[in-house]
Amino acid sequence: MKKLVLLAVFVIGATFYNQAEAQTISDNAIGVRFGGGDGVGAEISYQRALGTNNNRLELDLGWRDNSDYDAFKLTGLYQWVWNIEGGFNWYAGAGAGILGVDGQRGDGFDDDGTYLFLAGDIGIEYNFDIPLLISLDFRPEFGFFSDNDVLNEFSPDIALGVRYQF
Template identity: 90%
Template sequence: MKKLFLLAAFVIGATFYNQAEAQTISDNALGLRFGGGDGVGAEISYQRAVGTNNNRLELDLGWRDNSDYDAFKLTGIYQWVWNIEGGFNWYAGAGAGLLGVDDTRFNDRDGDDGTYLFLAGNVGIEYDFDIPLLISLDVRPEFGFFSDNDVLNEFSPDIALGVRYQF
């Protein structure tokens, strides 16, 4: 019985020690998310910690202005963050966004102009340096809806590299 009590005390102590030593995320991070795929390209990215369980809210704003179309994209994602080891974390999240498109190629003959809603998921890995720098690589699948255009209703993966300053 004495050995069982000591074993239980050891396991409980080790659990609390590991949780006390676990990596915590920064309260705020601001930077850029360099995306690709069908996204609008680079986005200004802001992360804000919520709660005490390494959860956060990420807000991204991107825009593109070229000869084919003008577009903006605003995305909000709630993320759960888990420590792998040391400064390495992985995260997953879900959210939604707003996409505004002004097609300049065909004077809106194909009906792409407008504002659309989309749902988004997010899975990624990040490294939190000892200096206030956070680098991440993630995949954000997006699914647009409420559009007459089939292209804007389709699944669209967005792979991105993020570089953020933490404060």
């Protein structure tokens, strides 16, 4: 019984020690998220800390202008952030977004419209001693409310993020 009590005290103490040593996230971070699984490409990314629980809001804006179509994409995600060790964190989140497409492929198929999607997010990041944050994440997106079956489907997106923290 004595060993069980000592083990419980050790586990509880280690938990509180890890929480006390856990690194907090920065109040703001802005940069670029290099992805492109959805056809929009790189996105301008902004993160804002919410409260004191290492939660944050991430907003990403991407656009594309080429001969086939013009598009913009705005995504908002709520993220929960957990410290692994030192500057390493992992995070998960959920959110939604809007996609606007203006295009004509020349084959009579018109993709014009505004579409909604739901998104998830899971990733890992490293917070350097300088105000630099690098991340790698996976963002599955599920489009809906579209006449176009391609835009109603699952769209995976893997991206590398580079952000300046302030």
